[in-house]
Amino acid sequence: MELLSNRPAHASVPDKYVFPPEKRAALLDDAPGSDVALPVVDLQRAALSDPGRRRLVAEEIVKAGKEFGFFQVVNHGVSEDVVRGFREASAEFFAMPAEEKLPYCSDDQSKPFRVASSTSYDRNQTRYWRDYLKLRCHPVSDELVGHWPAKPESFRSSLAEFSAQVHELAQTLLLLIAEGLGLDGGFFAGDLSGGDTQMNVNYYPPCPDPSVTLGLLPHCDRHLLTVLSQGDVAGLQARYRGRWILVRPVPGAFIINFGHQMEIVTNGVLASVEHRALTNSAVARMSVATLIMPKMDCLIGPAPEMVSEENPAKFREFVFREFMAAYDTAAASREDVLEYFRIEDH
Structure with a gap:
């Protein structure tokens, strides 16, 4: 497997990474909508322990979610040293x-730890300027840790600590989202968030010509x-009112966004929003995404509390395993995958 990180520098962009003009992104500095900033929510513990202030924080999260599908959080309790x-x-x-990474190189998505390049959704066409680690990270067990790499020496212990705090x-x-929506506080507990937590560590090396490449598909x-x-290098863009906005780094913050399951269980109130990654020529960029998953056999559908005569159910019930298969078939396309589960007339 060819990894971008195996080469010390790239003098030019190989043809297989060059996108046709209609699929390219604007250069980072000229990105449309880059003047729009995501809301930043302060999760300071003192605020969450006070019922009145906690309610305001929960409302702030839901408001940001309804407008953007994304927000950033600070004072979140994850130690800066751990991050x-x-x-x-x-x-x-x-x-x-390269030879030390080779044993972990694989496109087998069932592996608990693997390294790969581009994405499985390039369908053998143009490749994305990205290497990545894909791994299971929670709950931590001796068996799971044994699948993680022993090098570098700090990898296993730092991953376990980071995973637990995140x-x-x-x-x-x-x-807080449940409280902000008026749902029972434990609504998202159990099977809906109890699957194996996944993590993607995305690495985007400096790119000789960012104008012709993409780091990750919309x-x-x-x-x-x-x-x-x-981290402190920009590159994530999110869809907002029909255009792309740049998610500017906020020191010490985590970016939060909703997946398809959040959109479905809230009956469209909190939507999953398209996003993509750009490249840059100056420095390498790395992002660490922790993905909260339902259990594979979890039955998912709009919560009864989110359905009314004015807002009838938009999606049918399904088992999460079925959604995973449909997502792969639709090659991650937002509209195509939701079409499998949308109730007609919506």
């Missing part, structure tokens, strides 16, 4: 010699909730 530790260990992994943050957010996430560490 830095895992990001540094991941960067060291990508910097390792998982706790995700549960706090799900509780897509919506298939799961329930994403908690993303973007």
Whole structure:
């Protein structure tokens, strides 16, 4: 498998990474809508322990979700040292010699840890300027840790610590989202968020000509909730009112966005929004996405509380395993995958 990170530098963009003009993104500095900023929500513990202030935070999250499908959180309880530790260990992994990464290279999506390039949705056409680690990260067990790489030395311990703290943050957010929607506080607990937590560590090396490449295709996430560490290098864009906006880094923040399952269980109130990744020529960019998943046999459909005469059910019930298969068939296309589950007349 050819990894972009196996080459020290790229003097030019190989033809297989060059997109046709109609599929290219604007250069980062000229990105349309780059003046629009995502809401930033403060999760300071003191605020969450006060019922009145907690209600305001929950309302703020739902308001941001309804308008953008994305928001950023600060004072989230994940230690800065823990974030830095895992990001540094991941960067060291990508910097390792090719032969040390080779045993982990695989397109087998069932593996608990693997490294690959581009995306499985390029369908053998133009490739995306991206290497990535895809792994299971929670719940942590000795067996799971044994699948993680032993090098660099800090990788396993830093991943376990990072995963535990981010998982706790995700549960706090799900509780606040439920409260903000007027649902029972435990609505998202259990099978709906109890699947194996997945993680994508995306690595985008400096690109000689960002104007002809993409780091990652426009897509919506298939799961329930994403908690993303973007780092201090911009590159993520989200759809907003028909155009792309740049998600500018906020020091110490996590970016939160909703997956398809959130859209379906809230009957369209909190939508999953398309996003993509751009490349740049100056520095490498790395993002760490933690994906909160339902259990494979979880029955999913609009919550009864979110359905009314004015807002009838937009989606049929299904088992999450069925959604995963449909997502792959639709090659991550937002409209195509939702069409499988949409009730007619909506």
